[in-house]
Amino acid sequence: MIYITRKERFNAAHKLYREDWTQEKNTETFGKCANPNWHGHNYDLYVTIKGEIDPETGFVIDLKELKKIILEEVVNKLDHKNINMDVDFMKGKLASTEILAIAIWDQLKAPIAKHGAELHAIKLFETENNYVEYFG
Amino acid sequence: MIYITRKERFNAAHKLYREDWTQEKNTETFGKCANPNWHGHNYDLYVTIKGEIDPETGFVIDLKELKKIILEEVVNKLDHKNINMDVDFMKGKLASTEILAIAIWDQLKAPIAKHGAELHAIKLFETENNYVEYFG
Amino acid sequence: MIYITRKERFNAAHKLYREDWTQEKNTETFGKCANPNWHGHNYDLYVTIKGEIDPETGFVIDLKELKKIILEEVVNKLDHKNINMDVDFMKGKLASTEILAIAIWDQLKAPIAKHGAELHAIKLFETENNYVEYFG
Amino acid sequence: MIYITRKERFNAAHKLYREDWTQEKNTETFGKCANPNWHGHNYDLYVTIKGEIDPETGFVIDLKELKKIILEEVVNKLDHKNINMDVDFMKGKLASTEILAIAIWDQLKAPIAKHGAELHAIKLFETENNYVEYFG
Amino acid sequence: MIYITRKERFNAAHKLYREDWTQEKNTETFGKCANPNWHGHNYDLYVTIKGEIDPETGFVIDLKELKKIILEEVVNKLDHKNINMDVDFMKGKLASTEILAIAIWDQLKAPIAKHGAELHAIKLFETENNYVEYFG
Amino acid sequence: MIYITRKERFNAAHKLYREDWTQEKNTETFGKCANPNWHGHNYDLYVTIKGEIDPETGFVIDLKELKKIILEEVVNKLDHKNINMDVDFMKGKLASTEILAIAIWDQLKAPIAKHGAELHAIKLFETENNYVEYFG
Numbered sequence: 001m002i003y004i005t006r007k008e009r010f011n012a013a014h015k016l017y018r019e020d021w022t023q024e025k026n027t028e029t030f031g032k033c034a035n036p037n038w039h040g041h042n043y044d045l046y047v048t049i050k051g052e053i054d055p056e057t058g059f060v061i062d063l064k065e066l067k068k069i070i071l072e073e074v075v076n077k078l079d080h081k082n083i084n085m086d087v088d089f090m091k092g093k094l095a096s097t098e099i100l101a102i103a104i105w106d107q108l109k110a111p112i113a114k115h116g117a118e119l120h121a122i123k124l125f126e127t128e129n130n131y132v133e134y135f136g
Numbered sequence: 137m138i139y140i141t142r143k144e145r146f147n148a149a150h151k152l153y154r155e156d157w158t159q160e161k162n163t164e165t166f167g168k169c170a171n172p173n174w175h176g177h178n179y180d181l182y183v184t185i186k187g188e189i190d191p192e193t194g195f196v197i198d199l200k201e202l203k204k205i206i207l208e209e210v211v212n213k214l215d216h217k218n219i220n221m222d223v224d225f226m227k228g229k230l231a232s233t234e235i236l237a238i239a240i241w242d243q244l245k246a247p248i249a250k251h252g253a254e255l256h257a258i259k260l261f262e263t264e265n266n267y268v269e270y271f272g
Numbered sequence: 273m274i275y276i277t278r279k280e281r282f283n284a285a286h287k288l289y290r291e292d293w294t295q296e297k298n299t300e301t302f303g304k305c306a307n308p309n310w311h312g313h314n315y316d317l318y319v320t321i322k323g324e325i326d327p328e329t330g331f332v333i334d335l336k337e338l339k340k341i342i343l344e345e346v347v348n349k350l351d352h353k354n355i356n357m358d359v360d361f362m363k364g365k366l367a368s369t370e371i372l373a374i375a376i377w378d379q380l381k382a383p384i385a386k387h388g389a390e391l392h393a394i395k396l397f398e399t400e401n402n403y404v405e406y407f408g
Numbered sequence: 409m410i411y412i413t414r415k416e417r418f419n420a421a422h423k424l425y426r427e428d429w430t431q432e433k434n435t436e437t438f439g440k441c442a443n444p445n446w447h448g449h450n451y452d453l454y455v456t457i458k459g460e461i462d463p464e465t466g467f468v469i470d471l472k473e474l475k476k477i478i479l480e481e482v483v484n485k486l487d488h489k490n491i492n493m494d495v496d497f498m499k500g501k502l503a504s505t506e507i508l509a510i511a512i513w514d515q516l517k518a519p520i521a522k523h524g525a526e527l528h529a530i531k532l533f534e535t536e537n538n539y540v541e542y543f544g
Numbered sequence: 545m546i547y548i549t550r551k552e553r554f555n556a557a558h559k560l561y562r563e564d565w566t567q568e569k570n571t572e573t574f575g576k577c578a579n580p581n582w583h584g585h586n587y588d589l590y591v592t593i594k595g596e597i598d599p600e601t602g603f604v605i606d607l608k609e610l611k612k613i614i615l616e617e618v619v620n621k622l623d624h625k626n627i628n629m630d631v632d633f634m635k636g637k638l639a640s641t642e643i644l645a646i647a648i649w650d651q652l653k654a655p656i657a658k659h660g661a662e663l664h665a666i667k668l669f670e671t672e673n674n675y676v677e678y679f680g
Numbered sequence: 681m682i683y684i685t686r687k688e689r690f691n692a693a694h695k696l697y698r699e700d701w702t703q704e705k706n707t708e709t710f711g712k713c714a715n716p717n718w719h720g721h722n723y724d725l726y727v728t729i730k731g732e733i734d735p736e737t738g739f740v741i742d743l744k745e746l747k748k749i750i751l752e753e754v755v756n757k758l759d760h761k762n763i764n765m766d767v768d769f770m771k772g773k774l775a776s777t778e779i780l781a782i783a784i785w786d787q788l789k790a791p792i793a794k795h796g797a798e799l800h801a802i803k804l805f806e807t808e809n810n811y812v813e814y815f816g
Binding site (some may be wrong): 652675 | 739
């Protein structure tokens with residue numbers, strides 16, 4: 001068993017707020033992250049796959065394939081987008097890093113399995129000082 | 137003459153667009169950066185001061201003072217904000233990194249001069265792959 | 273179960289030495305790290321919490337609260353300090369990165385539990401080339 | 409139980425290819441990584457040891473010793489070398505990051521055990537965007 | 545006048561040697577960098593442009609255009625290549641970082657000028673510890 | 681004319697204080713940097729040389745020679761040392777980053793000139809957020 005990780009990036013706007021709360025309650029709970037006019041981040045995304053090495057290629061998964069899956073299923077839907085408004089797989093969800101990491105896991109699990117590999121971890125940096133890890 | 141640099145950070149939303157253009161023309165010119173629902177970045181800001189060393193303190197400028205100026209005049213006005221909508225010194229301007237760097241210069245030049253030092257350069261990273269430098 | 277990590281920093285002096293050994297034996301064992309006049313580092317500290325996401329906020333723990341705990345219990349006691357001389361929770365202990373990481377764990381475990389979250393890991397970089405991880 | 413990690417670096421040439429395949433099949437499988445004239449990388453290697461802290465020294469392992477083992481067994485054999493041609497412990501193997509990480513594990517396990525510590529993980533970066541982890 | 549910089553990357557093999565010298569003299573002069581079987585690096589390339597801001601777009605140069613030029617003229621010719629053997633604009637030249645930086649300048653100056661901007665600097669990292677800057 | 685830079689590192693203790701001032705005045709002026717029991721940093725030092733390329737070697741200066749000079753004249757005197765107490769070329773000086781950068785310049789200028797190259801700049805990081813540049 002070996003683990004291989006691919007890093008990709010996306011730049012997106014978001015805010016932390018609940019539509020069923022007033023702006024006052026959102027600001028009280030989420031502070032400056034609830035700014036109604038949005039703010040944004042350069043997100044760094046690490047996707048880790050685990051599996052056996054294919055003796056023919058020396059690979060667990062072809063990284064070109066893994067990159068293609070991550071771009072199609074995640075990065076192209078998030079990059080230069082508004083996480084709250086533009087992203088189909090985040091509709092109706094709070095745009096916290098925790099919930100975004102789980103949603104990215106759900107986007108990637110099946111397509112990676114179809115390529116014969118197993119998703120092991122999502123690591124998502126919102127800033128250099130904060131990151132979330134999810135293992136399913 | 138010696139140069140001293142302080143790094144600060146802010147996370148903001150923006151889009152590249154002109155209000156006097158249609159969305160079509162904005163998208164044609166600025167591509168995905170013109171997304172009407174905004175996107176955002178973790179900006180890294182480097183402010184460089186030049187001057188003589190004060191023989192009493194060994195400083196060109198007290199970095200605690202420099203930090204305070206940068207936070208008050210720039211970072212607190214940009215962090216967790218929308219550059220196009222929320223920032224007084226960017227009103228009516230295109231929110232490109234180039235124009236933002238010049239606007240930051242204009243915010244900092246006088247307050248730094250009041251502390252007896254001279255602003256030398258603004259270096260502003262929009263992503264790890266793109267940055268602007270302005271020397272006045 | 274999801275994991276969230278906060279990075280903080282502190283700059284401190286220390287030396288590796290035992291008071292019950294001669295300087296000769298300390299130098300023989302710890303090399304240049306036993307310099308009697310001290311040396312120092314910019315330490316990078318990563319604190320990882322695990323837990324369930326609160327469906328109301330999308331958070332495991334409010335990062336502003338986590339930051340406050342880390343500053344009060346750890347960073348404010350270490351930053352711009354001498355680890356061997358100035359830090360109450362390191363009194364009488366060897367100032368190795370290993371022992372410091374465990375002492376930081378002991379400082380943080382209870383206050384984080386009081387906020388309904390669980391400390392998962394301490395990761396402490398002494399330099400870009402050396403780090404320690406402790407999981408309790 | 410505590411974990412300590414040492415980072416080292418090496419710069420090497422390699423290509424992904426199998427000698428029992430034609431260049432065409434190698435290029436079809438490995439793309440630009442099969443360039444017959446080689447390409448290369450600045451590899452970053454993280455070696456993680458686990459164990460109990462020696463109460464006398466505050467160490468799991470003396471990092472000077474760990475560094476010496478890594479240099480002798482791994483880095484000096486790989487740095488400024490061709491992984492496919494020059495490295496005894498890679499003879500006859502595919503020069504993928506996955507297989508190189510396992511080979512590095514095999515080089516380090518016994519010498520580290522001789523020093524009373526236990527190898528826990530090899531983390532090997534080929535680029536800032538791709539890395540492999542192996543836990544034995 | 546404002547300066548804008550774009551970072552790109554390439555991974556390449558090279559060796560430092562002169563064909564008109566014996567291997568002995570090459571090794572004596574260039575040390576392990578003269579390994580006849582090559583070694584390689586992850587090069588980081590920073591290209592800096594200077595100019596006036598176009599008041600219509602807020603740009604000195606459209607970074608998408610700059611990226612395209614750098615990829616076509618430089619990165620696609622170097623990435624996953626052997627600098628001594630595969631790169632037309634390095635034929636017959638010593639593959640030192642200094643000479644490569646100047647050759648990259650010569651590749652980029654005219655195409656950037658055609659887009660109405662002026663090349664200001666090439667900054668080329670061979671490793672995190674060594675870089676070259678060239679200003680024409 | 682081309683510029684080449686070598687990065688080295690050292691870990692040192694220091695405090696900002698003047699012996700001719702009381703501790704109270706030192707603390708009032710230098711804040712937590714005046715802690716009488718010292719604090720410390722991982723300093724990053726960038727030394728930039730300028731010159732013509734030697735057509736025989738493709739080098740401005742042999743980086744192995746430059747590294748040797750920097751280690752002998754600067755790093756070995758500062759690494760794992762107390763800047764105020766242990767460093768001959770800092771005796772009687774304030775241990776600010778500005779004054780340390782100038783002192784490093786003075787250490788390096790002549791030995792580099794002896795090797796036929798010219799020192800261009802010293803860039804010294806005290807933390808990731810603060811650095812000084814000196815050009816003579």
